[in-house]
Amino acid sequence: MKKVLGILLVIGVLAVVPLLVSAAEPLIMGTTDRVTELSFANSYDHFSWHVLRATTDALMKLDDETLELKGAIAESWDISADGMVYTFHIRPGITFWDGAACDAAAVKWSLDRTIRLDGPEGGVGLIKGVIDHIEVVDDLTVKIFLTQADAIFLLRMSQELAPALIYSPKTTPADDFAKGVYAGTGPYKLVEYVPDQYVKYEAYDGYYGKAPKTKDVIEKMYSDAAALRAAIEAGDVDFIFRTLSPQDIKSLEDDPNVIVSFYPPSPGVRYLLFNVTQPPVDNPVVRQAISYAVDRAAIVEQVFSGTVDPIYTMVPMVDPPFLGAIDVFPHRNLDVARALLKSAGYSETNKLELNLWYTPKHYGTTEGDVATVVASSLEETGMIDISIQMLEWGAYTERMSSGGFDMFFLGWHPDYLESSNFLAPWTTESPEGLGTFFNHNEHFDIYKQLMDIATTTADTTVRSNIYKAVQLLSVQDVPWIPLWAMTDEMVIATLPGVHGATLNITMDVCIWNVYKD
């Protein structure tokens, strides 16, 4: 009898082993994104940051579900009364994959190194100007001294910003960009990155937080939306994220073997910009007329088949809306547009002649169609004559920052999720770099003062009112015309049986939450 039981036990074990093996099958994500460089101090793109975030943490993080700012490597923190000193208490027992302890010294080393290296392709500027110096108090306490009070400093120290991520001094090169050579705290270990092919991850057993739901994950890179769509249709990947064309989204929705999920709203915004020094758009009345004439509904329906949402302010009206967000720009009204054009001296016989600049590939393949639709909507006034102009991205940005555009398209993925990041860049922070030359506008000083106060004000009611004021002012000065939110990027397609692949306003998928049956 014992023999029989023993044989049955062996058979049982042998039968279970294949099941265990199949349970460990890797999860495969497909994307058209590329890693530019896995360096904390020299990368500034969605996918590179996505990989870095999956493999290490910062002092703070946004909760995956509630999006509330909470401690990550920091267990708690204190802020001095004047808002100039932040004391972080490090969670005890955190280790990097290379076995080194993640303590106060490692935190200081990481941040100091990132700020010192400050690569040309990085986003270090988002933290560099704010931090004066860092001091280690004891093994688990670090003090960060600021150059000025900063209302969003905790957000700057969150995982959302790759320059704020913490990594191991034992593995990461001290004086060169990491280029994939680093050790993080998890939740995943970076196993292998093959440029233009894939990124492999394995769950880090020593992760201090909740263990990832899938042990092995691979993210495969496809060259374009057509290949990405075909990959999920053929079952080559388990889910796809970024970026499908509107036509592919519609087509996949009809495929019974693929589940398409939308996660609106999106904080990514698309808009028209004006160089306010460039005739004829140096006249604010002309810019106001255009803001009344532009047809967002036509863009949404004719170009994007309803997969994006029209917007009437630069500050995302997400759920809950960003601080101070209010719809301020007018809905389409051709009569008002014509009246404004007439008051600016234009008529059916003396038309306003304008260029409309776009770049063909940087924002996907729909840009030319958007330009055609916008040009038609403006020309419907009967008083505007648009000449559509196109430049490839490298030449586009060069001409933009040298003031060579009058009216042009641009897009914005937020650096951090706060309203100021949707108002300051084009008006007060980089008006020349971003082509508006708004620093020459007569009301520039007002904007500057308002944004400066907002930056140093912790009181959210005051900040909210300031942001509202800036948005209302922008309707008169029209440095921009908000057009649509990039909801088409908030789409994930999965095979049946794949769970947890969701998006929130960080516009990123948390791969540690994804698993399949």
Next chain:
Amino acid sequence: MGGITRYALQRLLLTIPMLLILLTLVFLILRVMPGDPVAAMLGGRNVSPQLMDEYRHKMGVDRPIPVQYIEYLGDIVRGDFGDSFSTSKPVVSEIFLRFPATLELAFFGLLFSWIFGFGTGLLAAVRVDRPIDHVVRIFHIGSFAMPLFWLGLMLQVIFAVKLGWFPVATRIGGRIAFTFQSKTGFYLLDAILSGNGKVILDVAKHLVLPSVTLGFAQAGLLGRMTRASMLEVLDADYVTTARAKGLKERIVVLRHALRNALIPIVTVFGLQFAILMGGAVLTETVFSWPGIASFLVRSIEARDWPAIQGAIVFIAIFISVINLAVDIAYSFIDPRVRY
């Protein structure tokens, strides 16, 4: 010094002025193109023009063009193509990372084109003016008239999405990739060396559709050349003599006619490689194939000057070497040729 060695050396010496002209042209075209690397990299971001100028200075792209040119040539002589602006890694390592993928694809594309081109060309020649000849000729013309990207997409839809016989794109499946580590960059070779049947099958299946796409147009061209060359040879006196001697038709065609018909076809081999490198740009894009051609396209979009310069020079050297090898091989195929 033997004739062939002297010839090879002469050809290699001639390569030097050719490369110098190419290097200069690439250098100048990049500098006069609108858009600079810093604008392509930082444009559209919250960065001031002053900071952009600072980075231009750091990257050395603000120096006078003659100074950049002299430094550029000096670096290349030392074998240093600089670091890629996009990835911060040495251009040479970026090229060697991707070149095996392109070479593997080109090899199998070429293999397909030769097998298919020869086979159909031969068939058409021995069945001249019969229905099969007409069908094959239409196929030959159609194959090189067909746009590569369209063919690639059709193959993907039919054989990957609808039938599920082959994967849609990339070099290796996601599940297999976890059990595979490439050592040489040539995935099929690595797969065979690993001895793992599943890996070999997966990698081979990933090669089929891109190789067919890349080799298809070349197959038509080769088929037409083979047919024309074979028809000429089949009319020759020595073939009539062979037939008169009572040799079997199969032996007449394969042993006597085909060998001589091959001579003019082999000469296009070197040129074929150059054309394949051009075709690889489209094929690599359609099939997400991470080779040097798609790397070059992305580098141009990013105005990554060192990467563009390095990739173009590397491709030029490679095609020169292939052509030299073909010329040398020619003397072995045709004993009348002596260097």
